[in-house]
Amino acid sequence: MNKLTEISNEIRSNKKFCRLGEAYVISIIEEFLKKDKKLTRAFEKGTIKTRTYKEFLKDVKKFLHETYCVYQVREGDKKKQIYSLMKRTKNKERLLELHEEMLHLHSSSRERKKDYETIYRNIFSVCGEPKKIFDIGCGMNAFSLPFTGIRRLQYVGCDAVEQDVHLIDDYLKNVGKNLGFKGKGLLVNAFDKEFLVDISKVNSDICFVFKMLDVFDYGVKHHKKSEEILKKINSKFIVVSFPTKTISNKKMTKPRRKWFEVMCDRLKWSFNYFETSNECFYIVKK
Numbered sequence: 001m002n003k004l005t006e007i008s009n010e011i012r013s014n015k016k017f018c019r020l021g022e023a024y025v026i027s028i029i030e031e032f033l034k035k036d037k038k039l040t041r042a043f044e045k046g047t048i049k050t051r052t053y054k055e056f057l058k059d060v061k062k063f064l065h066e067t068y069c070v071y072q073v074r075e076g077d078k079k080k081q082i083y084s085l086m087k088r089t090k091n092k093e094r095l096l097e098l099h100e101e102m103l104h105l106h107s108s109s110r111e112r113k114k115d116y117e118t119i120y121r122n123i124f125s126v127c128g129e130p131k132k133i134f135d136i137g138c139g140m141n142a143f144s145l146p147f148t149g150i151r152r153l154q155y156v157g158c159d160a161v162e163q164d165v166h167l168i169d170d171y172l173k174n175v176g177k178n179l180g181f182k183g184k185g186l187l188v189n190a191f192d193k194e195f196l197v198d199i200s201k202v203n204s205d206i207c208f209v210f211k212m213l214d215v216f217d218y219g220v221k222h223h224k225k226s227e228e229i230l231k232k233i234n235s236k237f238i239v240v241s242f243p244t245k246t247i248s249n250k251k252m253t254k255p256r257r258k259w260f261e262v263m264c265d266r267l268k269w270s271f272n273y274f275e276t277s278n279e280c281f282y283i284v285k286k
């Protein structure tokens with residue numbers, strides 16, 4: 001077993017990280033190693049079990065916690081159970097309830113569970129009804145498609161969580177297909193150099209980037225990465241959202257993101273803006 005796999009196994013042996021794919025964890029370890037030349041040298045020599053190594057491991061875990069764990073709702077095998085019920089349910093009302101239950105299993109979709117219809121109405125009133133949606137860092141959003149009010153919709157959702165991406169892919173090819181949707185789930189890593197190429201290959205009418213810019217800009221005080229990603233998106237409209245509540249659940253006094261508006265003006269992208277009780281949305285026209 002090589003050292004990267006060994007470190008990845010050590011991280012993934014923790015219940016919190018076990019749903020993350022090995023390749024993804026290894027790529028994040030490599031990303032952190034690039035930032036630390038001293039540790040990379042020690043790593044090559046094989047003397048990694050030092051204090052620096054422990055700190056390094058702590059940093060990688062902190063990153064994975066803040067970009068992945070905080071959004072996961074810890075309910076064991078609930079996703080699998082709900083999905084298997086979905087596949088067997090013929091009753092339309094029950095099927096919709098099961099979609100809501102699935103949205104409940106990711107903190108971001110949980111927070112907007114009751115707002116999806118309003119959000120989609122607002123978005124489509126500006127962009128028109130889309131034929132194809134691309135969703136970057138999709139979480140469980142695929143299960144909100146019945147609330148778009150559109151049938152015959154193509155949806156491509158991408159995320160870094162392997163098991164969720166497989167679930168979404170299966171949903172779109174089976175349950176979703178019966179409801180009029182088609183599409184696929186794509187496994188991506190926003191911190192990988194291939195990511196920009198991967199996303200630029202997907203063309204769509206609307207691209208959702210819900211609550212993702214804080215993930216893209218993790219650990220830095222500028223927004224270069226977010227800008228780079230947004231520029232690469234191959235879609236006429238991009239819908240970007242941000243939370244409007246702080247970590248302590250207080251409503252922000254100024255939820256609008258000034259830096260984002262300044263960036264849009266600079267790039268000559270126009271935008272519309274709306275808010276729900278805990279999220280704000282920019283509908284950007286490139």
Ligand SMILES: C[S@@+](CC[C@H](N)C(=O)[O-])C[C@H]1O[C@@H](n2cnc3c(N)ncnc32)[C@H](O)[C@@H]1O
Nearest residue numbers: 067108109137138139159160189190191210211
């Ligand atoms: C704040 S949540 C937003 C989820 C979804 N867009 C929503 O608003 O419902 C952040 C999402 O980013 C995903 N994520 C974390 N790291 C990622 C990475 N390196 N590449 C792609 N997606 C990532 C997480 O799995 C999670 O689903």
